[in-house]
Amino acid sequence: DVKVTQSSRYLVKRTGEKVFLECVQDMDHENMFWYRQDPGLGLRLIYFSYDVKMKEKGDIPEGYSVSREKKERFSLILESASTNQTSMYLCASRFQGGTEAFFGQGTRLTVV
Amino acid sequence: TQLLEQSPQFLSIQEGENLTVYCNSSSVFSSLQWYRQEPGEGPVLLVTVVTGGEVKKLKRLTFQFGDARKDSSLHITAAQPGDTGLYLCAGLDNNAGNMLTFGGGTRLMVKP
Numbered sequence: 001d002v003k004v005t006q007s008s009r010y011l012v013k014r015t016g017e018k019v020f021l022e023c024v025q026d027m028d029h030e031n032m033f034w035y036r037q038d039p040g041l042g043l044r045l046i047y048f049s050y051d052v053k054m055k056e057k058g059d060i061p062e063g064y065s066v067s068r069e070k071k072e073r074f075s076l077i078l079e080s081a082s083t084n085q086t087s088m089y090l091c092a093s094r095f096q097g098g099t100e101a102f103f104g105q106g107t108r109l110t111v112v
Numbered sequence: 113t114q115l116l117e118q119s120p121q122f123l124s125i126q127e128g129e130n131l132t133v134y135c136n137s138s139s140v141f142s143s144l145q146w147y148r149q150e151p152g153e154g155p156v157l158l159v160t161v162v163t164g165g166e167v168k169k170l171k172r173l174t175f176q177f178g179d180a181r182k183d184s185s186l187h188i189t190a191a192q193p194g195d196t197g198l199y200l201c202a203g204l205d206n207n208a209g210n211m212l213t214f215g216g217g218t219r220l221m222v223k224p
Contacts, residue, residue, distance in 0.1 A: 004154070035214075040121060042200060042214040043155075050209075090154050099143065099204055101212060103154025 003027070006091050006104035013111050019078040021107050023091030030096035032074035034058075034066065037088040037106070049074055050096065081111045115139070116203055116215035124221045125191055133186045133218045135201035141213075142206035144177055144184045149198040149217075160204075191222045 007022035025032065030051045035043040035058075045058030047066040055066050063085060067075045074093075078085055088108050092101040116137045125131055135144070143162040147155035159168050161177035161184060168175045172195075174187040184201055201215040 009152070040216050042116075042118075042216040043202075044214075045211070048211075092154070097210065099145070099160055099210065100157050101155075103156070105152065105154050 004091055004093055004102050004104040006089075006107050008107050009105060011107055011109045013078075013081050013109065015082060015111055017078075017081045017111075019081050019109070019111075021076040021078075021089055021091075021109070023074045023076070023093075023104055024072050025074075025091075025093040025102070026072065027093060027095075027102065028071065029093035029098075029102075030071070031094050031098075032068065033092040033101065034064075034074065034076045035090045035092065036060070037090055043090060046076065081109075083111050085109065086111045116201055116213055118199075118201055118215035118218050120218060121216065122219050122221075124223065127192055127222055127224050128190050129222075131188050131191055131220070133188075133199055133201075133220075134183070135185065135215050136183045137203060138182065139203070139205075140181050141203035142181075142210075143204045144181070145202045145204065145212070146175055146184070146186055147200040147202060149200060151197075155198075155200055188220075191220075193222045193224050196220060196222050 004025045033048045034046045049068040052071045065077045091104040094101045145160045146158045149155040164179045164181045166177045172189045199218045202212045
């Protein structure tokens with residue numbers, strides 16, 4: 001069974017903290033994605049990675065960075081968390097050239 | 113940036129009623145996908161439509177891709193409480209590395 005696992009379902013962090021969101025997939029997918037989801041705005045792409053050690057900016061990369069040292073793991077880093085980064089974060093993966101994206105269960109991050 | 117607009121944003125209906133959700137864009141997409149997201153979970157793919165004018169049925173759900181491949185609709189017949197969730201359309205662009213652009217979502221509640 002296809003599996004994308006995000007390390008935390010809920011996270012509360014303080015303003016200014018460095019935050020790591022981890023995502024692991026077990027399907028040997030080349031492509032991995034980080035989205036944030038806010039009511040009425042759908043899913044907005046933060047960063048994506050075509051393969052190991054590769055990363056590309058999405059539509060809203062400001063305030064975020066990513067790391068992909070291994071094929072199965074894609075990490076999202078909030079360098080200095082701010083309250084406007086309070087959101088639901090979704091990780092997804094898919095095969096290179098594929099169309100179906102498989103999503104993790106999401107991490108609801110609250111920055112206070 | 114390609115945009116997808118979904119309507120309505122919210123829909124609350126009684127069990128047994130029919131409903132249609134719309135997804136519109138001024139851009140042409142290579143294909144269009146519909147996902148459903150339940151509370152506390154990530155989106156799950158329902159269907160991909162590829163050809164202009166294509167109609168796909170999934171039990172009580174009917175998906176249509178517009179002739180010009182700019183819009184799509186999802187029709188649910190005799191809605192059931194189990195249909196409750198967030199419905200997201202996503203356009204795929206082959207010319208942009210198969211990147212997905214998501215609509216804002218339609219939150220459906222079906223009351224027993």
